[in-house]
Amino acid sequence: MMYPALPFLRRRTLAGDERFSISNRRRLFLSLARERIEVRVNALMKTKDNTILITGGGSGIGRALAEAFHRLGNQVIITGRGQKALDETCAANPGMKSVTLDVSDPKSIQSFGAQVTKEFPSLNVLINNAGIMVPENLLEKKSDDLSTAEKTVATNLLGPIRLTSALLPSLRKQPRATIMTVSSGLAFVPLAMTPTYCATKAAIHSYTHRSVTSSSRQTWKSSNSFPLTSRPRSWATSKLKIPGRCR
Numbered sequence: 001m002m003y004p005a006l007p008f009l010r011r012r013t014l015a016g017d018e019r020f021s022i023s024n025r026r027r028l029f030l031s032l033a034r035e036r037i038e039v040r041v042n043a044l045m046k047t048k049d050n051t052i053l054i055t056g057g058g059s060g061i062g063r064a065l066a067e068a069f070h071r072l073g074n075q076v077i078i079t080g081r082g083q084k085a086l087d088e089t090c091a092a093n094p095g096m097k098s099v100t101l102d103v104s105d106p107k108s109i110q111s112f113g114a115q116v117t118k119e120f121p122s123l124n125v126l127i128n129n130a131g132i133m134v135p136e137n138l139l140e141k142k143s144d145d146l147s148t149a150e151k152t153v154a155t156n157l158l159g160p161i162r163l164t165s166a167l168l169p170s171l172r173k174q175p176r177a178t179i180m181t182v183s184s185g186l187a188f189v190p191l192a193m194t195p196t197y198c199a200t201k202a203a204i205h206s207y208t209h210r211s212v213t214s215s216s217r218q219t220w221k222s223s224n225s226f227p228l229t230s231r232p233r234s235w236a237t238s239k240l241k242i243p244g245r246c247r
Contacts, residue, residue, distance in 0.1 A: 045178040051075040051122045055103055055163065056130030058085030061182065065127060070096050077120060079103075079112075080130065103130045103159030104151060113166030124174040126167055128160035128181040128204075135193045149196040156200035161207065181208045 052069050056062035057078025063085075070076045070093050079101035080086050086098035097120075101112050117123060132155050134148050141148075160181050171177040183205040190198035 045125070045180075046176070048072050048074060050125045050178075051077070051120050052125040052127060053077045053079065053116065053120075053123055053167075054127040054129055055079045055101065055159070058082060058089050058098070062127075062129040063089050065129065066096065067093055074125075075120070075122075077116065077123075103128075103163060104154040106158075106162055109159070109162045109166050113163070113170075117167065117170040121170075122174070123167070123170060124177040126164065126171065126177075126179045128163060128179075130159060131156045131182070131197075131200075133194055133197045136195060137193075138195065152196040152200055156197065157203050157207075160204055179208075181205075183208075 047069070050069070052066075052074050054062055054066045054069075054076065055078075057066040057076070058080040062078065062080075066076050066078050066089065075095075075097070076093075077097045077099060078086060078089060079099050081100065081102050083098075083100055086100065090096045090098050099112065099116060102108050132152055134152060136148050164179055168179075171179065181204050184198075184201040186194070186198045187201035187205045190202075
């Protein structure tokens with residue numbers, strides 16, 4: 001992930017103002033994102049006694065959410081492409097489970113859906129967190145090179161839609177279920193260097209929001225399933241007690 005240079009974020013040293021290093025910007029970027037996560041779930045989702053699947057749960061905000069829910073006594077299953085990150089997260093949180101998944105691969109999602117619902121029949125919460133953020137220079141790349149844009153759309157937008165579709169039949173059988181998608185403030189204030197990323201975050205926010213407010217709202221209520229969208233604000237820090245520092 002590319003972490004933007006934020007000229008107003010500096011640190012004081014004896015020699016004067018000094019720009020944050022890349023690693024410091026990364027920690028601060030993720031810390032600010034976690035501290036501003038807003039998920040309007042208080043009336044819809046209980047935070048304990050769930051079986052929760054979190055995509056992209058091996059690092060960053062996904063890991064922070066996984067650990068926070070794990071501390072509350074939930075059964076947490078994390079997914080990701082990198083087995084090493086998944087293993088490290090599970091080793092640090094005994095009882096947490098992991099399954100390898102590439103959300104940009106439609107075939108993997110279908111087989112994964114069948115596998116996870118069989119192994120965890122009580123699964124009642126899906127958090128679509130996995131995503132990629134890759135800078136694009138539209139003026140310099142070749143006109144037919146859409147690889148970055150296509151990968152971003154497949155991961156950030158089609159991935160959550162496909163996974164939700166694969167798991168929805170099982171989720172609707174639960175007494176109470178929640179589907180959550182992680183969006184971004186860049187959905188509303190786009191960053192010029194990541195146009196496709198911003199577009200996918202706006203799209204997934206709209207997709208989830210309309211799932212709740214459309215004519216199908218009564219269907220969601222009758223099935224005890226609730227789709228939610230989240231973007232950086234304060235809920236996770238206050239309710240889940242997510243630490244302010246990224247691992």
